Amino acid sequence: MKLSIIAAAFSIVAVSGLAHAQETVATGTDAILAGPGITMGKAATMPLKYVEIKDTDLVTSKLVGVDIYNKQDENIGEISDIVVGDGKSVIGVVASVGGFLGLGTSYVVIDPASLALADDDGTWKAYVDTNKDDLSKAPKFDYDKINK
Numbered sequence: 001m002k003l004s005i006i007a008a009a010f011s012i013v014a015v016s017g018l019a020h021a022q023e024t025v026a027t028g029t030d031a032i033l034a035g036p037g038i039t040m041g042k043a044a045t046m047p048l049k050y051v052e053i054k055d056t057d058l059v060t061s062k063l064v065g066v067d068i069y070n071k072q073d074e075n076i077g078e079i080s081d082i083v084v085g086d087g088k089s090v091i092g093v094v095a096s097v098g099g100f101l102g103l104g105t106s107y108v109v110i111d112p113a114s115l116a117l118a119d120d121d122g123t124w125k126a127y128v129d130t131n132k133d134d135l136s137k138a139p140k141f142d143y144d145k146i147n148k
Helices: 002-021 028-033 132-136
Strands: 067-069 075-085 089-097 106-110 116-120 123-127
Touching: 075 106, 075 132, 089 132
Parallel strands: 067 123
Antiparallel strands: 067 075, 075 089, 089 106, 116 123
């Protein structure tokens, strides 16, 4: 009797594992909720899953290089990088400000919640509520000081 109960319990676990392995593909924003995020290390901690990207989703390669404007529609910087915190979500947008042809450029990290993105006739633009002078005075970000 005990053996049949153990066998039945094992069968339930095995079947639920198979059902879990046949999960559907997570899409768009739902993909963020589908897992714990990127694992730091040399071994993945979860089975391989796939994500389906929607037309409304953005990839970072489309954001890097996007010009940043203020409410007066003045170009005050450019998106240089995206910061992913703890492998889970975007926690910052690195903006390059000031400089000319790469000389004298400084970087600041903007909270993503204070940034708006818009497709302006096929060209992506970012908008913030500040001016070029205040953005230039913001705390600087130094790429050389982060772990490589």
